Amino acid sequence: MRTASPTAADGAVAPGVSGATAPAVPAPSPQPSAAAPAKDSAGIRGMIFLRDRGIFVLWIALILAFAIWANPYFATLNNAVLIANAASISAIFAAGVAVGIICGALDLSIPGVAALSSCVAGWMLVNGLPIWLALATGIVLAAGVGLVNGLISLRGFNPIIVTIAMLSITSAIASIVAGGYTFPGLSMLDFMGTHRYLGVPAPVWICAGVFLVGTVFLTKTRDGIRLMAVGGSAEAVRRSGIHSDRYIVFAFIISSTCAGLGGLVTTAVVTEANPSASPALIFTALTAVALAGVSLAGGRGSLPRVLVGALVLATISNGLTIKGIQPYWATGVTGVLLIGSLTLERWVSKSVSKRLMATAQASVHTGTR
Amino acid sequence: MNDSNAAPVLELSGIDMHYGYVRALDSIDFHVGPGEVVGLLGDNGAGKSTLLKVMSGAHRATGGTVMVHGEKVEFDSPSDATEAGIQMVYQDLALVDALDIATNLNIGREILRKGIFGLLGFVDHKAQRKRSEAELDRLGVRTAAMTRPVEMLSGGQRQVVALARSATRVTGDRNGVLLLDEPTAALGYEQTQQVQALIRRMADQGIAIVLVTHNLALAMEVCDRLAVLNRGQKVADVATADTDNDEIVGWITGARPSMFV
Numbered sequence: 320m321r322t323a324s325p326t327a328a329d330g331a332v333a334p335g336v337s338g339a340t341a342p343a344v345p346a347p348s349p350q351p352s353a354a355a356p357a358k359d360s361a362g363i364r365g366m367i368f369l370r371d372r373g374i375f376v377l378w379i380a381l382i383l384a385f386a387i388w389a390n391p392y393f394a395t396l397n398n399a400v401l402i403a404n405a406a407s408i409s410a411i412f413a414a415g416v417a418v419g420i421i422c423g424a425l426d427l428s429i430p431g432v433a434a435l436s437s438c439v440a441g442w443m444l445v446n447g448l449p450i451w452l453a454l455a456t457g458i459v460l461a462a463g464v465g466l467v468n469g470l471i472s473l474r475g476f477n478p479i480i481v482t483i484a485m486l487s488i489t490s491a492i493a494s495i496v497a498g499g500y501t502f503p504g505l506s507m508l509d510f511m512g513t514h515r516y517l518g519v520p521a522p523v524w525i526c527a528g529v530f531l532v533g534t535v536f537l538t539k540t541r542d543g544i545r546l547m548a549v550g551g552s553a554e555a556v557r558r559s560g561i562h563s564d565r566y567i568v569f570a571f572i573i574s575s576t577c578a579g580l581g582g583l584v585t586t587a588v589v590t591e592a593n594p595s596a597s598p599a600l601i602f603t604a605l606t607a608v609a610l611a612g613v614s615l616a617g618g619r620g621s622l623p624r625v626l627v628g629a630l631v632l633a634t635i636s637n638g639l640t641i642k643g644i645q646p647y648w649a650t651g652v653t654g655v656l657l658i659g660s661l662t663l664e665r666w667v668s669k670s671v672s673k674r675l676m677a678t679a680q681a682s683v684h685t686g687t688r
Numbered sequence: 689m690n691d692s693n694a695a696p697v698l699e700l701s702g703i704d705m706h707y708g709y710v711r712a713l714d715s716i717d718f719h720v721g722p723g724e725v726v727g728l729l730g731d732n733g734a735g736k737s738t739l740l741k742v743m744s745g746a747h748r749a750t751g752g753t754v755m756v757h758g759e760k761v762e763f764d765s766p767s768d769a770t771e772a773g774i775q776m777v778y779q780d781l782a783l784v785d786a787l788d789i790a791t792n793l794n795i796g797r798e799i800l801r802k803g804i805f806g807l808l809g810f811v812d813h814k815a816q817r818k819r820s821e822a823e824l825d826r827l828g829v830r831t832a833a834m835t836r837p838v839e840m841l842s843g844g845q846r847q848v849v850a851l852a853r854s855a856t857r858v859t860g861d862r863n864g865v866l867l868l869d870e871p872t873a874a875l876g877y878e879q880t881q882q883v884q885a886l887i888r889r890m891a892d893q894g895i896a897i898v899l900v901t902h903n904l905a906l907a908m909e910v911c912d913r914l915a916v917l918n919r920g921q922k923v924a925d926v927a928t929a930d931t932d933n934d935e936i937v938g939w940i941t942g943a944r945p946s947m948f949v
Contacts, residue, residue: 363840539810539811540808540810540811541798541810542809547786547787548787548791548795551784551787552782552783552785554780554782555783555784556784556795556796558766558776558778559795559796559857560767561795618786
């Protein structure tokens with residue numbers, strides 16, 4: 320008998336599991352797996368829910384915990400705005416990283432691109448050019464770097480190395496533009512920095528806009544869905560007659576554009592364009608993305624979860640700060656959470672595939688064993 | 689069930705394939721008609737996969753001609769073959785695990801929403817689900833809810849989705865060709881039965897099917913005709929009804945002399 324299924328490698332049916340599926344045996348139905356016991360499928364559903372929505376549960380738990388622990392300072396409207404504001408910039412970067420990873424285009428040049436956009440825009444503003452032109456140039460420049468990243472990666476070079484190289488190149492150009500200094504006093508960008516609309520700071524609005532557009536794009540539009548599909552299986556998309564390469568380049572462009580936007584918003588908040596590319600930025604973004612359960616293998620992930628991932632990080636650091644605990648504890652807690660979420664993801668995926676294998680083989684074989 | 693006298697959908701004549709001094713294929717003639725299931729048998733290294741790759745456009749034959757619907761074609765890439773109505777279903781299925789059945793079946797031929805949303809590239813998920821349901825119904829395979837991610841399907845269900853995806857792409861105004869490479873290799877008994885029935889139903893819709901397999905029982909059961917390769921040469925090409933297991937095994941192993949000498 321042939322049982323060499325790719326997923327069956329570790330899928331020898333455990334006796335207990337096959338026992339649970341035994342009721343499916345007697346009727347040789349034409350659709351055997353449809354006859355799987357409802358209990359099993361509910362279990363799988365529950366585990367999938369945990370994997371897909373766990374981050375929301377975690378965030379709510381954190382909020383409740385801090386609300387009690389750091390009462391009465393944590394659970395206030397003002398503090399909520401603070402957390403949202405703190406999360407917004409890293410969330411914009413995380414959105415870019417997430418779209419890249421989902422499509423299989425991990426972009427590490429993000430800090431460099433952010434610095435480049437912000438310095439070029441800063442230089443233009445200092446030289447009296449109009450604000451809209453400076454911002455537009457920053458964004459277009461960032462998209463251009465993404466295009467270059469994508470085109471080079473398509474030539475068969477490892478995208479990680481390519482984007483690390485681009486990180487160096489872009490941050491060098493940023494420093495050259497800035498002449499080794501910074502561009503301070505860019506208060507004309509206040510409208511997208513510290514200014515508040517309806518009581519909510521501008522970066523939060525921008526971040527919300529990015530995630531709204533991004534989520535709709537990825538789930539509702541043809542190109543977004545194809546982008547996710549390319550990340551999941553470029554071969555499947557190629558065999559459907561679609562140029563999967565274009566979508567990879569597209570993902571690099573989105574990634575870089577988010578980086579440019581993030582850089583400009585950072586500049587607006589601190590009213591200074593700084594050419595130093597901080598690698599911490601990419602790691603915070605990656606942490607939020609990984610917490611959100613976006614698989615580094617690609618093809619899987621959702622932007623709302625990434626947003627919550629960024630919010631979780633901001634919530635932890637905010638809550639611990641209120642309690643007067645040193646910030647390095649927040650870093651440590653984040654690390655533990657990250658490993659915890661990976662473990663959960665692995666465990667859920669494994670048990671789900673194990674159970675599915677059980678139902679797949681719950682046919683004539685199960686009864687005789 | 690089929691008419692082997694009908695004009696062949698896909699016809700190969702005198703196909704040679706040389707890798708350096710190695711003759712992988714030696715002047716192979718092969719054809720498959722609409723609604724016909726032809727089994728391509730042979731031991732490892734007999735040239736089955738090479739021949740399949742020539743048909744699917746992945747390889748370019750050293751010599752010989754390929755004709756689709758009576759017209760000579762040159763495939764430079766698999767996408768040329770796809771355009772000509774030839775779809776290959778690989779062993780690895782190539783489904784997008786995280787996406788649902790409907791999306792997998794519709795990728796590359798999405799239905800856009802009407803009006804302004806359509807211009808913006810918004811996909812009409814509902815219409816896509818409906819179309820896929822209808823297509824699967826026509827093939828007699830309703831596996832699971834259309835919104836179920838492929839990763840939550842069993843091996844047999846995945847195989848069915850992969851086959852259906854290809855089948856829906858070759859049933860245009862003209863009958864297409866499906867090339868199946870070991871479609872039941874990873875399946876248990878019952879799933880194999882299911883896929884076997886699906887292959888027959890696809891043939892009944894007029895699709896020409898080439899089936900490469902090591903599973904002789906499957907080939908005897910599902911194929912109208914069997915072609916056997918041995919060391920790059922075609923040694924037999926017989927209607928399944930006119931032969932039996934022992935004869936076929938003889939041709940596969942080389943114990944039985946070629947029909948064509």
